[in-house]
Amino acid sequence: MSEATVEKKRISLFRCPECLSELTDLPDHFRCDKCQKQFPVVEGLPVFSRDRDFYYGEVSKDQMQKILARASLVGWHTSILEYADATGTMDFHDYTASPIRAGFKFLLDRFETGTALDYGCGSGAIATSLARNFAKVYAADLTLERVRFTQIRAQQEKLYNVIAFCSGDTPYIPLRDNSVDVIVLNGVLEWVPDHRSGDPRSVQIAFLRELRRILVKNGLLFIGIENRIGFGYVLGKHEEHAGLRFVSLLPRRIANLYSQVMRGRPYRNYTYSRSGYRSLLESGGFPRTDFWGLVPDYRGIEKAIHLSEKRMIRESITGETVLKRARNLVIRAFFPWMSESFGVLAGDMPFLSYVARLTSHISDAHLSGTPLEIRRYSVTNTGMVHVRASSDKTDYMIKLPLSGRADQRTEAALHNLEEIAASAGKYQDACLMPRPIAHGRFLGQTFLLEPLVGGDSLDQLMARMTLTSFFPSICDYLANLCMRTQQKGGPWSEVLSDSARNYGLLLAEYYEHRGLSNSLFKRQISEVADYLGRGAPRREGFRCAIHGDFWHGNILFDASQLRITAVLDWDHFEKRALPFLDLFNLIVKHEQYFNRKGLGQSVVALHKALGAGSPAIAPLRGYAMRIGVEERMISDFLVVYWIRQSLLLLKVDGPHTTAVIEEAIGEPLRYFHALAETETASR
Numbered sequence: 001m002s003e004a005t006v007e008k009k010r011i012s013l014f015r016c017p018e019c020l021s022e023l024t025d026l027p028d029h030f031r032c033d034k035c036q037k038q039f040p041v042v043e044g045l046p047v048f049s050r051d052r053d054f055y056y057g058e059v060s061k062d063q064m065q066k067i068l069a070r071a072s073l074v075g076w077h078t079s080i081l082e083y084a085d086a087t088g089t090m091d092f093h094d095y096t097a098s099p100i101r102a103g104f105k106f107l108l109d110r111f112e113t114g115t116a117l118d119y120g121c122g123s124g125a126i127a128t129s130l131a132r133n134f135a136k137v138y139a140a141d142l143t144l145e146r147v148r149f150t151q152i153r154a155q156q157e158k159l160y161n162v163i164a165f166c167s168g169d170t171p172y173i174p175l176r177d178n179s180v181d182v183i184v185l186n187g188v189l190e191w192v193p194d195h196r197s198g199d200p201r202s203v204q205i206a207f208l209r210e211l212r213r214i215l216v217k218n219g220l221l222f223i224g225i226e227n228r229i230g231f232g233y234v235l236g237k238h239e240e241h242a243g244l245r246f247v248s249l250l251p252r253r254i255a256n257l258y259s260q261v262m263r264g265r266p267y268r269n270y271t272y273s274r275s276g277y278r279s280l281l282e283s284g285g286f287p288r289t290d291f292w293g294l295v296p297d298y299r300g301i302e303k304a305i306h307l308s309e310k311r312m313i314r315e316s317i318t319g320e321t322v323l324k325r326a327r328n329l330v331i332r333a334f335f336p337w338m339s340e341s342f343g344v345l346a347g348d349m350p351f352l353s354y355v356a357r358l359t360s361h362i363s364d365a366h367l368s369g370t371p372l373e374i375r376r377y378s379v380t381n382t383g384m385v386h387v388r389a390s391s392d393k394t395d396y397m398i399k400l401p402l403s404g405r406a407d408q409r410t411e412a413a414l415h416n417l418e419e420i421a422a423s424a425g426k427y428q429d430a431c432l433m434p435r436p437i438a439h440g441r442f443l444g445q446t447f448l449l450e451p452l453v454g455g456d457s458l459d460q461l462m463a464r465m466t467l468t469s470f471f472p473s474i475c476d477y478l479a480n481l482c483m484r485t486q487q488k489g490g491p492w493s494e495v496l497s498d499s500a501r502n503y504g505l506l507l508a509e510y511y512e513h514r515g516l517s518n519s520l521f522k523r524q525i526s527e528v529a530d531y532l533g534r535g536a537p538r539r540e541g542f543r544c545a546i547h548g549d550f551w552h553g554n555i556l557f558d559a560s561q562l563r564i565t566a567v568l569d570w571d572h573f574e575k576r577a578l579p580f581l582d583l584f585n586l587i588v589k590h591e592q593y594f595n596r597k598g599l600g601q602s603v604v605a606l607h608k609a610l611g612a613g614s615p616a617i618a619p620l621r622g623y624a625m626r627i628g629v630e631e632r633m634i635s636d637f638l639v640v641y642w643i644r645q646s647l648l649l650l651k652v653d654g655p656h657t658t659a660v661i662e663e664a665i666g667e668p669l670r671y672f673h674a675l676a677e678t679e680t681a682s683r
Contacts, residue, residue: 013176013179014030014165015176016035016037017039017171018170019035023039028041042144043151045147045151045164045165046174047144048167049142049144049166049169050169050170052166054142054143054169057146058095059083064145067079067083068149075156080092080093084655088659090655090656093655095125097125098125099125099383099402100301100302100379100380101186103302103379103385104222104224104294105126105129105133105354105402106354106385107222107343108184108220108222109220109353110134111134112134112444115138115179116136116138116180116183117182117183117184118137118138119183119185120142120186121139121141121146121147121150122141124146124149124154124162128159128162129403131154131161132159132404134161134181136161137161138163138165139151139162140166141166141168142168142169142195144166151164172210173213177214178213178217180216182219182220182221182222183214183219185221185222185224185225186223186298187298190226190269190270193269200269204270204284207284208221208280208285208286209284212286218347221286221345221346221347224341225277226248226271226298226340227271227272227338227340227342229337230341231334231339242259242267243263244258247259247267252267255267273337274342286348288349288350289344289345290345291308291342291343292304292306292344292345293313293336293343295316302378303376303379304377307339312374314332316375317331317335354443355377358442358447359387362389362398370391372396375390382406383402383405384399384406384410385401387400395451396449396452397449397450397452398447398448398449399447399449400446410446413448413570416570416571416573417570419573420433421435427485427575430484432477432564434450434566435450437451453568455559455565455566456557456559457552457553458470458552459593469562470557472562473557473562474555475583475623481544481545481582482544487542487543487544487576488540489541490541491538491540491541492540493532493533493537494533495541495578496578496636496637499640500525500528500532500639500643503644504525504529507650507665508522510651511665516661525669528639528643528673528676531672531676531679532639532640534679537633544579545575545577546574546582547567547570547573548572548573548581549571550583551585554567555568578637579627580620580623580634581640581641583619583620584637584638584641591605598660599645599664600666603638603641603668604667607671607672610635610638617634620634642668646668
């Protein structure tokens with residue numbers, strides 16, 4: 001769909017937000033001939049709000065305007081990275097860019113052909129995600145700067161089906177009757193009374209009726225919002241809107257008095273219990289409601305749990321230790337009523353979500369009509385939704401990318417899996433990877449279907465056992481993979497230096513793209529690579545296949561036998577890499593996740609431990625012996641690992657602040673370069 005076509009349709013759909021009459025389109029504003037109101041167009045954005053100076057945001061207004069100016073010049077993503085560098089925090093970046101903000105979207109319907117409205121769009125994380133699945137997306141917010149950022153973001157991502165406008169404090173939404181299939185209110189309903197007079201509940205009901213007006217018959221409303229009697233509030237957590245303990249639990253009149261005394265203003269940001277939302281929505285014209293518990297909350301979803309499905313609640317709320325299992329037994333009993341956040345689906349008819357349609361399609365097209373039941377719905381921090389679905393006899397995993405980047409990672413994994421499968425068993429038997437049953441696109445959305453492999457993830461098991469307990473099995477697995485996929489590569493000196501140099505050239509490219517590289521960086525990386533070549537023995541070396549992202553979250557174990565059952569997520573697979581890289585990654589990631597160390601700190605500490613002959617490196621010595629590599633070479637492989645992992649940090653795992661990049665890359669580079677200079681001087 002061209003940009004010009006979208007512009008023409010956008011104009012034809014707007015109505016006067018004061019009286020709902022048609023608007024006359026003029027070069028720099030819209031005019032209502034009935035009530036004589038005029039509404040400006042600011043930088044291509046229609047502004048239908050009354051308070052055109054209103055501002056609410058995660059950063060100050062002045063700072064947001066600077067971000068907007070930079071976004072137009074260098075791109076929206078770079079602009080918020082620059083802000084992260086200036087402040088030393090990724091909070092605003094993560095709020096703005098994280099794909100998990102839209103982790104609920106597969107609970108919606110009308111993919112591919114429908115029109116969606118993200119009302120209260122903020123910085124556009126949800127609106128731009130929806131635009132990948134809906135034919136048209138309206139993005140509206142009361143803050144002009146946020147709408148402008150959403151507009152820039154959509155244009156730069158070539159999402160020309162996003163139509164942004166400023167709105168939120170007038171009697172009507174400036175869209176015609178029955179013009180939208182799906183409406184998303186994520187963290188909005190509770191704020192509506194702040195901009196309108198009257199009893200807060202009555203204001204919310206009137207607002208819901210206005211949403212009902214623009215929604216098509218059998219359309220769908222999704223609300224992401226806090227639960228008035230959620231676990232956190234009951235235990236004394238500060239209420240997000242008033243900032244007061246227990247205020248949401250109190251009767252409204254007492255809560256209002258409490259707020260007046262403590263804050264000097266009334267309590268108007270009403271949230272409700274599950275039954276309260278059902279009553280509110282019914283009064284607003286939505287007779288049917290369906291509730292999901294969003295964990296930990298609707299802002300950053302990790303799990304979505306259907307509150308009417310006891311089995312889904314039981315299987316989604318589990319525990320790794322006896323204490324956690326006992327605690328979660330209590331939580332499961334009260335969860336349908338005390339989930340901290342709700343995802344509420346509301347409308348006229350029974351709901352059939354995209355994920356329900358997809359499981360039905362998979363059943364018919366790939367499983368000979370075997371019906372599937374959805375057991376779990378989880379969202380990963382890499383931008384994937386994992387849906388566990390089961391038949392009577394078999395469990396499956398359906399993977400759904402949330403973003404374009406996640407889509408690319410899925411395609412890379414599929415390509416690697418096909419390459420492994422084509423090896424006629426050479427790699428496949430050694431990899432212990434789940435073999436995909438089906439993949440493709442359904443209603444415009446990429447999906448991947450895999451069998452659900454038995455076993456517990458290593459990160460769960462380490463809640464009650466140490467990593468040391470698993471090293472024998474891990475080293476067996478990696479040694480077998482190495483030996484089964486071994487390929488001659490020339491003398492070790494050349495293999496190591498070439499690998500370091502090749503990864504280093506790519507690292508310098510991405511480092512420069514981040515605006516940090518210089519000639520000194522490139523020279524030092526090259527000298528470190530040469531140092532590895534001089535220090536390695538001249539005897540014949542080899543290359544081998546690696547998983548490429550081998551860490552505790554990707555490894556499944558049979559806990560009773562301490563045996564690896566599967567290794568997941570093969571999007572970083574390399575066919576001609578080096579031994580040790582996977583093992584180093586597991587050790588370093590353990591330090592990062594469990595001991596709160598940075599990449600650079602972990603790598604340098606491990607290198608020093610190797611030099612000191614620490615007992616902690618015994619697994620590395622054992623692995624070296626298994627694959628026939630001299631122990632003195634282990635530290636050289638570690639340097640190659642660090643360069644490759646630094647590349648992934650910038651290329652895949654990012655973005656990060658300059659301070660994090662400096663810790664991961666700059667500090668170890670100076671350390672390894674100093675060693676190279678010392679070695680050169682001593683020769």
